[in-house]
Amino acid sequence: MRRIIVVAVREYQAAVKTKAFIISILAMPVFMGGGIVVQTFMRDRVDTTDKKIAVLDQTGRLYDAVAEAARERNETGIFRGEGEARKKIRPRFLIEQAEVSSDDPARTVFELSERVRNDQIFAFVIIGPDVVKPGDDPTRARVAYHSNTPTYDDFKNWAAGVLNRHTQQLRFQAVDLEPEVVQEATQRVPVANLGLVSLDEEGRITEAEESNQIANMLVPMGLMMLMFMVVMVSASPLMQSVVEEKMQRIAEVLLGSVTPFQLMLGKLLGIVGVSLTMATIYLVGAFFAIHQAGYGQFFPTHLVWWFVLFQAMAVLLYGSIFAAIGASVSDMKEAQNLMTPVMLLVIAPMFVWLNVVKEPLATSSVVMSLFPPATPMLMILRQAVPPGVPLWQPLLGVGLVIVTTMVCVFAAGRIFRVGILMQGKGANIGEMMRWVLRG
Amino acid sequence: MNKSVSVVDIETITKTFGQQTAVDSLSLSVPEGSIYGFIGPNGSGKTTTLRMIMRIYHPDPGPGRIRVLGEESFDAANDRIGYLPEERGLYKKMRVREILRFYAELKGLRDFKPAVDGWLDRLDLMDAANKRVEALSKGMAQKVQFISAVLAQPELVILDEPFTGLDPVNTDVLREAVLDLRRRGATVIFSTHDMGVAEKMCDFIFMIFKGRKVLDGTLESIQETYGQDTVRVSVEGNGYDPHTIDGVEKVTDFGRFQELRITPETDTQDLLSALMRCGRVTHFELARPSLHDIFVRIAGPDTQETAEQTTPLEADDA
Numbered sequence: 025m026r027r028i029i030v031v032a033v034r035e036y037q038a039a040v041k042t043k044a045f046i047i048s049i050l051a052m053p054v055f056m057g058g059g060i061v062v063q064t065f066m067r068d069r070v071d072t073t074d075k076k077i078a079v080l081d082q083t084g085r086l087y088d089a090v091a092e093a094a095r096e097r098n099e100t101g102i103f104r105g106e107g108e109a110r111k112k113i114r115p116r117f118l119i120e121q122a123e124v125s126s127d128d129p130a131r132t133v134f135e136l137s138e139r140v141r142n143d144q145i146f147a148f149v150i151i152g153p154d155v156v157k158p159g160d161d162p163t164r165a166r167v168a169y170h171s172n173t174p175t176y177d178d179f180k181n182w183a184a185g186v187l188n189r190h191t192q193q194l195r196f197q198a199v200d201l202e203p204e205v206v207q208e209a210t211q212r213v214p215v216a217n218l219g220l221v222s223l224d225e226e227g228r229i230t231e232a233e234e235s236n237q238i239a240n241m242l243v244p245m246g247l248m249m250l251m252f253m254v255v256m257v258s259a260s261p262l263m264q265s266v267v268e269e270k271m272q273r274i275a276e277v278l279l280g281s282v283t284p285f286q287l288m289l290g291k292l293l294g295i296v297g298v299s300l301t302m303a304t305i306y307l308v309g310a311f312f313a314i315h316q317a318g319y320g321q322f323f324p325t326h327l328v329w330w331f332v333l334f335q336a337m338a339v340l341l342y343g344s345i346f347a348a349i350g351a352s353v354s355d356m357k358e359a360q361n362l363m364t365p366v367m368l369l370v371i372a373p374m375f376v377w378l379n380v381v382k383e384p385l386a387t388s389s390v391v392m393s394l395f396p397p398a399t400p401m402l403m404i405l406r407q408a409v410p411p412g413v414p415l416w417q418p419l420l421g422v423g424l425v426i427v428t429t430m431v432c433v434f435a436a437g438r439i440f441r442v443g444i445l446m447q448g449k450g451a452n453i454g455e456m457m458r459w460v461l462r463g
Numbered sequence: 464m465n466k467s468v469s470v471v472d473i474e475t476i477t478k479t480f481g482q483q484t485a486v487d488s489l490s491l492s493v494p495e496g497s498i499y500g501f502i503g504p505n506g507s508g509k510t511t512t513l514r515m516i517m518r519i520y521h522p523d524p525g526p527g528r529i530r531v532l533g534e535e536s537f538d539a540a541n542d543r544i545g546y547l548p549e550e551r552g553l554y555k556k557m558r559v560r561e562i563l564r565f566y567a568e569l570k571g572l573r574d575f576k577p578a579v580d581g582w583l584d585r586l587d588l589m590d591a592a593n594k595r596v597e598a599l600s601k602g603m604a605q606k607v608q609f610i611s612a613v614l615a616q617p618e619l620v621i622l623d624e625p626f627t628g629l630d631p632v633n634t635d636v637l638r639e640a641v642l643d644l645r646r647r648g649a650t651v652i653f654s655t656h657d658m659g660v661a662e663k664m665c666d667f668i669f670m671i672f673k674g675r676k677v678l679d680g681t682l683e684s685i686q687e688t689y690g691q692d693t694v695r696v697s698v699e700g701n702g703y704d705p706h707t708i709d710g711v712e713k714v715t716d717f718g719r720f721q722e723l724r725i726t727p728e729t730d731t732q733d734l735l736s737a738l739m740r741c742g743r744v745t746h747f748e749l750a751r752p753s754l755h756d757i758f759v760r761i762a763g764p765d766t767q768e769t770a771e772q773t774t775p776l777e778a779d780d781a
Contacts, residue, residue, distance in 0.1 A: 026571060030568045272555065276519070276550050277552065277611065279517075280612065
């Protein structure tokens with residue numbers, strides 16, 4: 025036991041003291057936090073130069089409405105803050121009326137296009153003559169917006185709103201409908217997403233709480249992603265470290281002092297320590313961040329111990345496989361090849377998680393979450409979706425994962441023992457299986 | 464020194480890898496407190512034998528057995544044994560002191576600081592104590608590895624080619640350290656390609672060739688076995704060609720003198736007369752065969768291989 029602990033402590037220190045570990049620990053919150061900061065910063069950093077738009081209104085009934093709406097927007101809709109702090113954050117839309125310049129409609133469009141190319145105007149809009157009353161042909165209801173910057177859609181979206189509103193009004197007027205009547209008749213019916221009601225201590229029936237759809241999805245997903253990330257960041261370097269010990273001939277020196285099994289077990293415990301360090305940092309960080317943001321009730325406190333347990337087992341399970349791969353190859357390139365099938369196993373839960381979240385109690389979800397390689401991630405995912413799962417399921421899951429982990433550690437130990445001293449050539453899957461069976 | 468107790472006792476063990484027999488019904492007994500030298504060409508089974516003594520490899524199932532320090536079943540990780548394998552390396556990112564502390568802890572040595580300081584001082588590594596391994600020269604790294612093997616004062620020290628790659632100064636330092644281990648009561652087994660080192664240091668010499676034991680005993684007993692069939696001569700004269708003389712089996716020319724191996728029935732007096740007929744004899748010496756010569760007799764006549772055996776430093780540095 026002493027030797028296992030000595031190896032584990034060295035492995036832990038070697039992993040935690042590296043710059044890569046500190047960077048990867050910091051990277052996620054920095055990227056996420058940084059992303060939010062950059063987005064917030066960039067939101068108001070748009071180009072606010074005026075945009076001159078020509079409108080050719082062939083109905084003769086919509087131009088005034090567009091011009092009026094633009095004027096109103098330019099006066100009130102493009103600023104933030106009040107008084108001194110008032111700041112222009114959007115460009116003004118300057119609308120000018122265009123005329124038909126030729127008998128040939130195509131010629132008119134060309135001339136307007138030339139004006140865009142010469143930077144006289146930013147874009148132009150052509151409202152066809154039948155837009156208000158297109159009859160049976162929906163294409164005649166179409167308004168054409170031409171520009172040289174197809175990705176800038178602020179004006180297009182704004183104009184679409186204004187044009188639709190006014191066209192609808194004109195159409196209602198044509199059939200003598202009051203807009204208020206129409207609004208009342210077409211009001212949407214909202215459907216609320218509520219939890220179940222129950223009795224409180226005094227026997228009164230509680231009110232159903234409106235469930236937060238976003239939190240219901242985000243919390244399970246967050247837990248699963250966190251576990252995935254921690255497993256990847258802590259378990260896969262184990263392979264590297266075994267390959268290093270092999271390639272730099274450290275392995276046999278170690279084998280003078282520890283048995284291969286002790287060496288592997290020590291290394292595994294070391295990375296379980298690394299993973300728990302990472303998980304603690306992130307969970308504590310997430311706890312404070314969520315509380316700070318006022319969503320404290322969504323933090324899955326009741327699942328923290330399950331998470332830690334499943335995560336430790338996932339790291340042991342995958343770590344033992346990675347260690348076995350590291351021991352049976354002769355360089356990192358060979359290791360990468362053998363990694364691919366294992367990686368598929370690790371990321372498999374990512375392919376099915378959405379279905380599992382939507383129907384956590386469906387038979388398929390139960391079965392998938394009891395498939396040991398996927399259990400840690402899928403079980404915690406299901407547990408995090410209200411109302412949770414029956415207790416026997418995570419317990420059975422833990423049992424199955426323990427058995428699988430033990431088999432993996434045992435098999436990996438045998439592969440490790442033979443492979444660690446092999447130099448020059450890597451083993452194929454067949455040879456590895458033979459080592460496992462013969463010992 | 465009590466030579467009646469065997470620290471390592473091997474009886475007819477065999478080890479095969481696939482079709483290849485690496486060690487073939489080998490028996491060996493290493494007395495307590497001795498220095499036992501393993502010699503043999505590359506790939507003859509030295510490292511495999513050492514690994515079996517360490518229990519890193521298990522011998523093939525059969526009647527054979529290995530007893531080490533009186534125990535028949537134990538782990539490779541025996542705190543009473545120090546092991547320096549042929550293939551050795553250190554964690555590049557760790558500092559020398561950290562590494563030595565790590566190995567001391569693995570061996571269960573609690574109060575390791577005096578031992579570490581003592582060894583660092585002795586092998587002239589004090590200045591490197593806080594350096595990372597990647598900053599060490601090859602020789603320094605090798606000395607650190609040697610310390611890691613002997614730090615915990617093991618009763619049995621197994622060193623697989625400990626002197627390979629060292630300059631003469633460091634070879635002397637390490638050799639002195641090995642002799643000191645024996646003075647403290649440890650038993651030392653080491654393998655080497657340097658016949659000079661083996662002749663000078665070893666109480667017993669063991670040679671393995673193609674998996675089989677071919678020599679085992681003291682240098683004197685081995686030389687006795689190979690008899691007084693070697694004569695060193697130096698002859699001045701144009702008509703001198705030792706190959707033409709009756710009874711001469713083999714001639715090794717060292718420049719200033721030639722070493723002649725004669726057939727058992729040849730009388731050295733007859734040889735001297737024959738030489739005198741060829742020219743003026745300036746040197747005539749009845750010599751015992753050197754270990755080098757015995758090695759080459761057994762593992763030769765492949766001269767290519769012989770060259771490799773005699774220049775281990777160059778071969779390893781290349």
